[in-house]
Amino acid sequence: MKIVRVNDLVSIKRSIESGTSEQVEVVKEIIAAIRTRGDEALREYTEKLDRVHLASFSVTEKEIEAAYKQIDERFIAIVREAADNIRSFHEKQLRPSWMTTEENGTVLGQKITPLDSVGVYVPGGTAAYPSSVLMNVLPAKVAGVKRIVMVSPPDDQGQLPAAVLVAAREAGVEEIYKVGGAQAIAALAYGTESIHSVDKITGPGNIYVALAKREVYGDVDIDMIAGPSEIAILADETARPDEVAADLLSQAEHDPRACSVLVTPSSVLAEAVAVEVEKQLEQLPRKDIAARSIADYGAIYLTETIEEAIDTVNQLAPEHLEIITENAIELLGKIRHAGAIFIGRYSSEPVGDYFAGPNHVLPTNGTARFSSPLNVDDFQKKSSVIIYSQKAIEENGAKIAEFARKEGLEAHARAVEYRLKNDGKLSY
Incomplete structure (x- = not known):
């Protein structure tokens, strides 16, 4: 060294996440195919890239039960303890919605709302990453996300690693699909007949996954390009x-x-x-x-x-x-x-x-x-709350209108002034 x-x-x-021009074009083609042909294209790419034909992409309860039988009790206990540690840490990150009231009666605040749905990508192929499952799913669970979808590429027998399935069940994932690569990212972003779209995608992957996440960003949110x-x-x-x-x-x-x-x-x-x-x-x-x-x-x-x-x-x-x-x-x-x-x-x-x-x-x-580590805030959104009182609009309406006119936005100014006019504080 x-x-x-x-x-x-x-x-x-x-800069490997930038990819080559050929890789970028491949990803764009895959995303376009999934958007237009849904499950049909998803099945074609799974056969071509993962070398397996799947009648159904969904992981069944029977497959999860079989996974538990393959994993020894000691490792399951370790997964549960790790999950408890991760859950406990992220619970400390939770922040409540809040409101404050000013002397003139104005109420200002922030409303915190969990995302409706999140897709978690777990790398697969020859390796198994149960830790990736826990780290992506549990903060979303703590944040209050109701629908968490996990996708991961199957092996050539059409299976996911037993340790990954056990970690998913322990983390509380109920919707798991055997799809990987850019095609999985496209399915999460835009939906197919089998997989409904989500609002955010998290989780690591290869260069094609990274490029796909970059490509769909804006239609959905992503965690980062790692x-x-x-x-x-x-x-x-x-x-x-x-x-x-x-x-x-x-x-x-x-x-x-x-x-x-x-x-x-x-x-x-x-x-x-x-x-x-x-x-x-x-x-x-x-x-x-x-x-x-x-x-x-x-x-x-x-x-x-x-x-x-x-x-x-x-x-x-x-x-x-x-x-x-x-x-x-x-x-x-x-x-x-x-x-x-x-x-x-x-x-x-x-x-x-x-x-x-x-x-x-x-x-x-x-x-x-x-930027920061993945955390509970990544799975929540914040809405500002403004309740302006009559006294506050009387005190500040003219200043707001002047600000608007300085930017050349007359309708903005008048929207405030109509309140003053209707309350007898202004006449045209």
Whole structure:
């Protein structure tokens, strides 16, 4: 793993979500086909891309019962405990509607309303991601969303992973479909005979899923266009090299374009971690993926001071940030940009991925500068409430009309002045 001085800092931004022109055209064709031909096109693309013919896209109760029989009770118990942790954390994010009354009788407020329906995309194929189910579904449940639809690509036997189905049932999902890719996003956005449309789509996927989410945005809402995973570790000489290396590799094994970075003022730690990364790489089942990630996007940035290290982290604005230093909690207030912050030796990044409770759907590609983890607010909308009193319109009507005329909007001004005229406060 290369060690570089911090003045050689490079951006962690990667642009794979933009896709090639060919990929964009494919996605547009798929979306157009689903919009015009519904289930017929959905079935064709499932046969072509997932290599399976499905008489029905719906997951049946029988399939869910079979999934529970395939998963051991211990793992089911772990899923339930993780779900409790995630639910509890997100319940603390709930905010009530509110109203305030001014002295002149005006009432102003904000009404918070859950979205009617949400679609959750869960990646599939050769992998199973029950954690993705919990992290996307449970905040929506806590927010009060009544209809949550889950879609995921089937394997060549027309099945979804048992662990995914168990997680979906534990999270309370009642509507599950065996469809994936851009065609699933199109079905969620525009509806087919089998799948009714939703108001928002969340969840990660491959480049075609990302491009489809971008394409349908505006007709429905989306959570984000996520890039490859990232981790930055801010550490000093008190950190253990083997633990730091293990955490760097925990992200590198995700994707060849994942980014794993150590930022430290300790040259001793830097050199020890570089050695340890190479050593641990040899023991990983996903060695090839992790090695490419480390070679292309991994780095150890050496700074002069811990303050310079903090500045570097804020420039990177990473998805995941671990702080493993003496008195690590004291540095928290200096961190301005990070999706999730893990403080102390025992707060390894996978703790947040699966079990602690905060959401693992996080801003990537430096977007932590201006965006937040998936949360309850993402599944609610806010309406302003204005109840203007007669006294308030008498006090402020002329000022409102003057403001409107300054913008050249005479009808706006008169709409207010009619109230004043009808109450005898103005004559034309």
